Amino acid sequence: ETGVTQSPTHLIKTRGQQVTLRCSSQSGHNTVSWYQQALGQGPQFIFQYYREEENGRGNFPPRFSGLQFPNYSSELNVNALELDDSALYLCASRDPSGGETQYFGPGTRLLVL
Amino acid sequence: EDKVVQSPLSLVVHEGDTVTLNCSYEVTNFRSLLWYKQEKKAPTFLFMLTSSGIEKKSGRLSSILDKKELSSILNITATQTGDSAIYLCEGRTGNQFYFGTGTSLTVIP
Numbered sequence: 001e002t003g004v005t006q007s008p009t010h011l012i013k014t015r016g017q018q019v020t021l022r023c024s025s026q027s028g029h030n031t032v033s034w035y036q037q038a039l040g041q042g043p044q045f046i047f048q049y050y051r052e053e054e055n056g057r058g059n060f061p062p063r064f065s066g067l068q069f070p071n072y073s074s075e076l077n078v079n080a081l082e083l084d085d086s087a088l089y090l091c092a093s094r095d096p097s098g099g100e101t102q103y104f105g106p107g108t109r110l111l112v113l
Numbered sequence: 114e115d116k117v118v119q120s121p122l123s124l125v126v127h128e129g130d131t132v133t134l135n136c137s138y139e140v141t142n143f144r145s146l147l148w149y150k151q152e153k154k155a156p157t158f159l160f161m162l163t164s165s166g167i168e169k170k171s172g173r174l175s176s177i178l179d180k181k182e183l184s185s186i187l188n189i190t191a192t193q194t195g196d197s198a199i200y201l202c203e204g205r206t207g208n209q210f211y212f213g214t215g216t217s218l219t220v221i222p
Contacts, residue, residue, distance in 0.1 A: 033210065035210075042119075042201055042215050043212045045209065045211065045212070056209055058209065090154075100147065100205065103158070104149075104157070105155060106154045106155045
């Protein structure tokens with residue numbers, strides 16, 4: 001148990017729809033990162049939030065957006081879903097003052113039909 | 114282009130064998146390299162290596178960073194069936210994070 005939770009665990013959407021995935025970080029972890037992991041691949045970095053501001057972004061289009069809240073929870077929003085968005089979405093939290101170690105949640109499995 | 118490459122992609126060994134997993138990184142302004150074990154969904158942290166700390170050990174697992182070769186290895190001695198998992202390597206620079214595709218390790222009894 002890492003203390004990081006994600007919801008929902010599974011989700012099915014159709015192409016063109018919008019989806020919101022949620023993550024609850026460990027208390028005190030003011031940094032959260034989101035990753036997309038396609039089947040058989042390593043996680044791909046989407047973006048990172050620190051103190052409610054995005055401070056790092058991978059090679060993902062603007063239809064991937066996020067929010068971080070003062071209560072250590074965060075959201076990943078994906079608009080105009082495409083079939084290739086089907087993947088496991090992972091969030092990971094850390095406390096930068098505690099070093100580089102980050103703790104992953106169990107992920108949300110998204111299927112886009 | 115920054116990237117992390119892992120090899121081999123998959124490995125099957127017998128219990129008791131020793132395995133070495135490889136990770137090479139081409140990351141601008143390298144900050145740290147991390148190893149994770151992924152069994153079902155959430156990767157779990159194993160080691161972090163930086164330019165100032167190039168060798169780590171925990172039980173049967175150990176890892177070394179070769180700054181000159183821009184690579185790292187993860188060694189597992191006396192493998193057990195519980196070591197079966199995907200092992201991920203992550204390179205970090207500033208606020209960017211790069212994962213390799215992972216090495217799938219299967220340990221046969």
